[in-house]
Amino acid sequence: MSMGNGFPRGRAAIVGASTYGIGQCPGLSAVDMAAKAALLALADAGIALSEVDALYTSAPYEALGGMELAEYLGLTPKVTDCNRTGGSAFEVYVQQAALALEAGLIDCALIAYGSNPASNPPPGVGMTRQSPWEAPYKPLAPLSSYALAASRHMHLYGTTREQLAEVAVAARQWAQLNPEAAVRDPLSIEDVLKARMVSDPLTVRDCCLFNDGATAVVMVRADRAKDCARAPVHVLGAAHAVTHREISSMPDLTVTGAAISGPQAFAQAGVKPADMDVAMLYDAFTITPILFLEDLGFCPKGEGGRFVSGGHVAPGGGLALNTNGGGLSCVHPGMYGLFLLVEATRQLRGECGERQVKNARLAVAHGNGGVLSSEATVVLGTAETV
Amino acid sequence: MFQPEAEWRAHLAEGRFMIQRSRSTGGHVFYPRVMEPGTGAEDLEWVSASGAASVHAVTIVRKKDPADSYSVVLVDLAEGPRLMSRVDGVPVDDIHIGMAVRASIIQEGDKPLLVFVPA
Numbered sequence: 001m002s003m004g005n006g007f008p009r010g011r012a013a014i015v016g017a018s019t020y021g022i023g024q025c026p027g028l029s030a031v032d033m034a035a036k037a038a039l040l041a042l043a044d045a046g047i048a049l050s051e052v053d054a055l056y057t058s059a060p061y062e063a064l065g066g067m068e069l070a071e072y073l074g075l076t077p078k079v080t081d082c083n084r085t086g087g088s089a090f091e092v093y094v095q096q097a098a099l100a101l102e103a104g105l106i107d108c109a110l111i112a113y114g115s116n117p118a119s120n121p122p123p124g125v126g127m128t129r130q131s132p133w134e135a136p137y138k139p140l141a142p143l144s145s146y147a148l149a150a151s152r153h154m155h156l157y158g159t160t161r162e163q164l165a166e167v168a169v170a171a172r173q174w175a176q177l178n179p180e181a182a183v184r185d186p187l188s189i190e191d192v193l194k195a196r197m198v199s200d201p202l203t204v205r206d207c208c209l210f211n212d213g214a215t216a217v218v219m220v221r222a223d224r225a226k227d228c229a230r231a232p233v234h235v236l237g238a239a240h241a242v243t244h245r246e247i248s249s250m251p252d253l254t255v256t257g258a259a260i261s262g263p264q265a266f267a268q269a270g271v272k273p274a275d276m277d278v279a280m281l282y283d284a285f286t287i288t289p290i291l292f293l294e295d296l297g298f299c300p301k302g303e304g305g306r307f308v309s310g311g312h313v314a315p316g317g318g319l320a321l322n323t324n325g326g327g328l329s330c331v332h333p334g335m336y337g338l339f340l341l342v343e344a345t346r347q348l349r350g351e352c353g354e355r356q357v358k359n360a361r362l363a364v365a366h367g368n369g370g371v372l373s374s375e376a377t378v379v380l381g382t383a384e385t386v
Numbered sequence: 387m388f389q390p391e392a393e394w395r396a397h398l399a400e401g402r403f404m405i406q407r408s409r410s411t412g413g414h415v416f417y418p419r420v421m422e423p424g425t426g427a428e429d430l431e432w433v434s435a436s437g438a439a440s441v442h443a444v445t446i447v448r449k450k451d452p453a454d455s456y457s458v459v460l461v462d463l464a465e466g467p468r469l470m471s472r473v474d475g476v477p478v479d480d481i482h483i484g485m486a487v488r489a490s491i492i493q494e495g496d497k498p499l500l501v502f503v504p505a
Contacts (some may be wrong), residue, residue: 137472144458151445199446199448200445248460253460259461
């Protein structure tokens with residue numbers, strides 16, 4: 001264990017990973033879906049449900065979702081968490097589970113999530129209050145907040161709508177290689193530019209999907225991982241930063257907390273962004289991967305728009321970004337962060353068929369929550385990288 | 387008993403745009419709260435905001451009828467704090483980053499609302 005950087009590098013591993021019900025999943029409740037994904041991930045790992053002693057979930061419509069899922073699964077976990085850092089919660093869970101595994105507090109962590117807003121629309125009232133300081137101005141939540149950040153990035157760095165569109169088009173091209181992706185019809189830069197403007201500069205095609213999906217991962221210590229059904233994917237680093245809740249309090253609209261969590265996670269892992277074979281960066285809107293590419297260190301601040309241009313993050317480009325098709329074209333049921341970890345795991349196991357990145361050894365999964373508010377970075381690697 | 391939000395709204399209802407300032411640090415604070423973020427200073431007093439501000443970021447929420455489209459902006463107050471608001475009194479497509487604006491208190495529905503207009 002490397003001391004001093006806050007993380008037990010490589011000593012915990014993801015040994016089970018699943019997705020379930022991507023796109024349309026009618027007839028089930030959110031917790032039904034999380035349970036189905038949980039069983040699939042446990043089967044993938046070859047681990048019995050009864051071995052799970054730590055449970056992490058973020059239920060979409062139930063504030064007390066950790067207890068709900070424990071009850072549903074018939075478990076009595078030693079650790080149960082249902083944190084409220086939005087889409088980044090799952091990267092935080094990987095960090096927390098790795099620490100609890102290392103301490104010996106737990107032996108087997110299950111992280112699960114299900115949500116089906118497309119076929120089972122949520123009630124009007126969400127779990128977050130209306131901001132008294134922002135709601136009177138009727139921003140579209142959360143879209144207008146991301147649009148404000150995009151406006152600032154365009155103003156400071158000359159980022160263009162065409163560059164934003166590149167992100168959506170690349171995601172779609174990856175989705176076309178993923179049979180599980182929900183939206184796979186062709187999409188051009190022109191299509192994005194001509195799509196209905198919702199909140200300038202973001203059109204409806206700059207926005208992620210709002211469809212159904214469930215997913216889960218199972219984590220154990222590295223010694224146990226060797227005996228599981230699949231090749232372990234080790235957690236090399238995991239770090240988190242929260243900078244604000246509402247966009248009006250974001251310290252700098254073009255610099256996210258990924259500029260803190262990213263360098264810390266890479267330092268823990270002892271690798272650099274340029275070493276990554278796969279980058280799974282939360283794409284709630286086309287501006288978000290551009291910001292994260294900069295903040296995580298794939299390119300200098302302000303260069304994200306140019307970095308994604310010319311198909312650089314599309315299949316066959318210089319960086320394999322969001323290879324499942326992302327939140328933009330594969331799945332986004334509200335909190336997408338766990339899907340990032342599952343796709344990274346599948347790439348590192350070599351299970352990705354047409355979209356497989358050759359000899360993938362290292363991947364980064366970066367989760368985003370709120371309105372660029374909570375940023376959590378996880379660096380994953382195959383056994384040879386530990 | 388100090389009631390940050392209620393006192394701010396009471397000032398606004400009487401036509402005053404107030405912000406907080408720490409006596410010890412001199413820092414201005416918005417939105418109203420019981421302490422200055424970062425320092426924890428509790429010696430906050432109400433001061434009149436100058437109303438001078440500039441547009442820091444802007445988005446236009448587009449509606450089917452263009453006449454219904456409206457701006458959502460972040461403005462930087464001359465005193466430092468940033469807040470969300472709207473720019474009135476100018477076509478939405480003329481609002482731009484760096485634009486000088488000033489505070490204006492209007493009635494919207496039955497409530498006072500802080501907006502900004504071109505300076």
